[in-house]
Amino acid sequence: MGIQFYNTYNRRKEEFKPIKEGYVGLYTCGPTVYDYAHIGNFRAYIFEDLLRRYLLYRGFEVTQVMNLTDIDDKTIKGCNTKGISLAEYTKVFKDAFFEDLDTLKIARATHYPEATTHIKEMVDLVKRLLDKGVAYRMGDSIYYRITEFPNYGKLSGMKLEDLKTGARIDAEEYEKETAADFALWKGWDEDDGDVYWETELGKGRPGWHIECSAMSMKYLGETFDIHCGGVDNMFPHHENEIAQSEAATGKRFVNYWLHNAHLMVEGKKMAKSFNNFYTLKDLIDQGLHPMAVRYVLIATHYRQQLNFTFDGVNAALASLQRLWDFYTNVEESSGGDSGGQIGSITHEAEEKFTSALDDDLNISPALAAVFDMVKAANRVMAEVGLSEDDKKILLKALDGFDSVLAFVKPPEEAKIIDEEVERLIQARVDARRNKNFEEADRIRDQLLTQGIILEDTKSGTKWKRKVE
RNA sequence: GGCGGCUUAGCCAAGUGGUAAGGCGGAGGUCUGCAAAACCUCUAUUCUCCGGUUCGAAUCCGGAAGCCGCCUCCA
Known part of the structure; x- marks a missing residue:
């Protein structure tokens, strides 16, 4: 059909x-x-x-x-x-x-x-x-x-x-x-x-x-x-x-x-007299992430009345972080082979994604298909790792989903980092090598205040920009 | 007054007759120097309420309550 x-x-x-x-x-x-x-x-x-x-x-x-x-x-x-x-x-x-x-x-x-x-x-x-x-x-x-x-x-x-x-x-x-x-x-x-x-x-x-x-x-x-x-x-x-x-x-x-359908804000009709009337700029000025706003506005079926809440935007951001971490983890993974598992996982996700959206843009099962794929592929990554072919297949599927949703790939600005931050990360790597964990933790905390989150992985220390 | 929609876990949200997807949050565990990420386990005996139909209902029918929308320039 x-x-x-x-x-x-x-x-x-x-x-x-x-x-x-x-x-x-x-x-x-x-x-x-x-x-x-x-x-x-x-x-x-x-x-x-x-x-x-x-x-x-x-x-x-x-x-x-x-x-x-x-x-x-x-x-x-x-x-x-x-x-x-x-x-x-x-x-x-x-x-x-x-x-x-x-x-x-x-x-x-x-x-x-x-x-x-x-x-x-x-x-x-x-x-x-x-x-x-x-x-x-x-x-x-x-x-x-x-x-x-x-x-x-x-x-x-x-x-x-x-x-x-x-x-x-x-x-x-x-x-x-x-x-x-x-x-x-x-x-x-x-x-x-x-x-x-x-x-x-x-x-x-x-x-x-x-x-x-x-x-x-x-x-x-x-x-x-x-x-x-x-x-x-x-x-x-x-x-x-x-x-x-x-x-x-x-x-x-x-x-x-x-x-x-229309949306409501915090359970009430949006109206200037209720003090819950927001332009997009109002929300961005309050520090809400634009992609989290996009996620919230898209994630409820279009014919269903949507209740826009700030809690919802925060939850959306956490969901996005999971997608973005997944995307970079796939990009950076190496040295394994799923033995064809990834092929069937992505194939199933694409089928579900398409049949859901074919049905009057039924977004919830479509998002569920994406998250099911993330979970299944994460498991494969944790257990056996990915081959170069696996990566290509996964990234192609993710790019396809992103062409529809536009929030699957991490934001570009997340990739930019300045030299000072780079120097600190290197200093921390050295400190850890010398088992100077006190110093390592101090640097990690310092970077966190600058919005940089560090993750120590098998393949070395990775960083990402904190989103909020 | 007329017409229409909605009510599913702490929150968001699928599911339209066969025994409750997914996300967030929470609890415990694995990994880690500690974290983070990831993984594993658990987190609705029940779908606003009351009747009815059916072998079987969140799903169909009737009624009630609550919320929301449209009825001349508001997406």
Whole structure:
């Protein structure tokens, strides 16, 4: 059996069949750049990173598109409050976003289209909807008439009649034919200040939903394979994307909809008022290791609500340390021969890893497969050692897992060491040779305070950088 | 009010009808000058609770409690 995904659209797991064999078109809802992204946002991006990396691991070619929403109520309000241009205002958060992606080792998407540079595509799409009669003009704005779309509500399981209660009523609602109709184009008003475009549709700016339809179709075609986002985007955002896209093209918009659950922090909903609202930078500044954050965010299945705790991050770091120690121990091992054991151990791990992730990215059994391999191979190393072939096989398997998880290999900075530290290590080796253990222990303690951990092994003294 | 999800060991987390993966933490042991790493042994007679179906249920059905989410621009 091939890969299966839980498709929100049909509320069940389905075998994944790409439109074009061996190729996947993937659209992932990106950030609104009005503020620094928080760890809840990054849970979504890490899930999407896992998805993309796994598809590559399974041999697919992937085009991933992630939008940058740089025009909406919040960005307009932000730049006008600060009295700077929209571009100046959003640049700060765009730059920070990409820095954060690097920190978490989230691989770059193929395209990061910005809404402000795709106004023409959006205008064209709105015109198509006007031509088809599913959009209507009201004042200077243009709305989508949802009663024209028979499947409206299919994705989110909402019924049109149920949408009335609980909905906030905005002044503009009164202008619309139906309260649930949504804006495709918003006519300029004074609060927008200098933020507007003069287009065939008039002076104003695009509505929020239209950017994802216009930009996904531009880069991926009118029908594409996978669209991801957080559960909160199911309604109304993705519902509206489907309605406007399918009404315009007459074709199915997306084949597989994947939605990730939210996270909580220390058992509570993350909110500024609970004082548990964190950006990635907040956590790194508190000394949390980025890879431990990545581990925590990836280790809970994406459709399961995740409880982010500081204890969890510490536990994750200990798990990572085990993986990293294993990786270097394999690299440095020598002079043995498993007699083929390593081959079957890695083979079994790879099989389990793949069958787990094939099943809707079931991460827990996949991680268990990696740790089972570590344990089994450690045992072989302790008992009979590894041959050069064994090492190659193991390192190849680890690199394969790392291409998906990105935290299996030790961080590069762990390899850098300065001359003074090198001198101290040598001094300690000499002290031990002379049985001067007091001096040896003193040097070891001193290095530990500098974050260097020493291990005396059969093949000599090894060091590693302490992570915390 | 409408709709949906979750509840498994000290913590995190798999398991969706056949008798509880994995990680962290903890205890003991081997190795070591002592450590570290690694290895070995142990760490849930039981899956929020109450009923039911079944030869058999963490898994299916009904009910209760608790937590969480969506219901117009929040991943």
